[in-house]
Amino acid sequence: MAALRIVFAGTPEFAVPALEACWTRGGEVVAVYTQPDRPAGRGRQPTASPVKQLALRHGLPVRQPASLKSAEEQDALRALAPDVMVVVAYGLILPKAVLAIPRFGCLNVHASLLPRWRGAAPIQRAIQAGDAETGVALMQMEAGLDTGPVLLEKRTPIAPDETAGSLHDRLSRLGAEVLGDGLTLLRAGMRPAPRPQPEAGVTYAHKLEKAEARLDWTQPAVQLARAVRAFHPWPVAEVQLGGERLRIHAAVALDEAGDAEPGTLVRAGRDGLDVATGAGVLRITRLQREGGRPMAAADYLNARPDLLRA
Incomplete structure (x- = not known):
């Protein structure tokens, strides 16, 4: 099986296990995209994201554009000749032109059982709503907000004493697993069959305030x-x-x-x-x-x- 040329896009701690899965189960990570460094801590010093920190430790090239809308940024991504782009809690919207660049498109790891809890805060909203179960979905990205067809998913119960923190950590690991499964199939030429999301059951996990x-x-x-x-x-x-x-x-x-x-x-x-x-x-x-x-x-x-x- 030939190694996939992977571009990874992610920012917070949730995305770290998924980045690790890219090189352990997917192939060659040719670039890592992450949010620009942000002020953090008491000194409000610019701080690298968890994804950037991991990428630098492994000698991976890092790009931190403020946007992917410019022709220059899209040309730079195209020059990487990616087979697939993996997106996990990146924090930037991918323009339609970017979605079309990788040979196998863009894959997203989302922390819910789609179409329930599309949007920014699926972990917190699932607990707040009293859901008994949640999971992670590997989705083929399209122009809409978390509307793409689901390729694979993994489920997990929500415990009665579950906090957003504990569920976040478990779903982060599950997300890496489902991504690894998808990349393994892709490398073997057995692309998972896409399952269109039904209209029934759509809910939105609005950003926490x-x-x-x-x-x-x-x-x-x-x-x-x-x-x-x-x-x-x-x-x-x-x-x-x-x-x-x-x-x-x-x-x-x-x-x-x-x-x-x-x-x-x-x-x-x-x-x-x-x-x-x-x-x-x-x-x-x-x-x-x-x-x-x-x-x-x-x-x-x-x-x-x-x-x-x-």
Whole structure:
């Protein structure tokens, strides 16, 4: 089997295992495209993306254009003579002309079971919606937003205590597996049969906004607990409670009836802070004060003994 000439386009940590799969199972990575370096950390110094860092460690050529719309950039990509372009959380829209450059087109690894959760935040939206299952799809890219036919997919359950962080890591590894399977078939001349996405079941995973982190106590406890897990590790759920703003790192919904006003602290103990909601009670088990570090509810109460009388 001849090695494929692969151009890889990706930026965050999610894409790192997929890049590794390109040279372990696909062939020769002739170039890596990633977002321009961005300010990060306390010093706000320009920082290379995780994909760029891995590429440089392996001596792979890196390109960081601000856009792929110019004829110059498209000519540079064409000169690489790629058999396939693999795109994983790249962060730039590929023009239609770019999609046509590789011999086998452009393949995308997407973190959902398409057509559910097309768009920017499929991992978080699946948890927020209470989905029992998700997965990764290897898709043949076309001009629409995540609308291309699915070539392969892998499924995984969403655990009741799953956070966006833990699911992200698992789907990242699954994405590398499904990509590796697709590249192996491509090298063997057995291109996976494309499965057009059905119109039924299309949902969109809109980009996360920091404002969403502010929880509304009038919502049901089940919905609030999902939001806490979906927004961890970013942007992290926030509430006003006990006269201060707290970030919530872990919470569970209790199926308890009551007549307390939503947002009322009804109990406080070593097991957590129990807060009335629009339906049921939310038990906060891990939290963070402004300027502080995440801590267990029991440790927080050591500093706030006044809440024990709640």
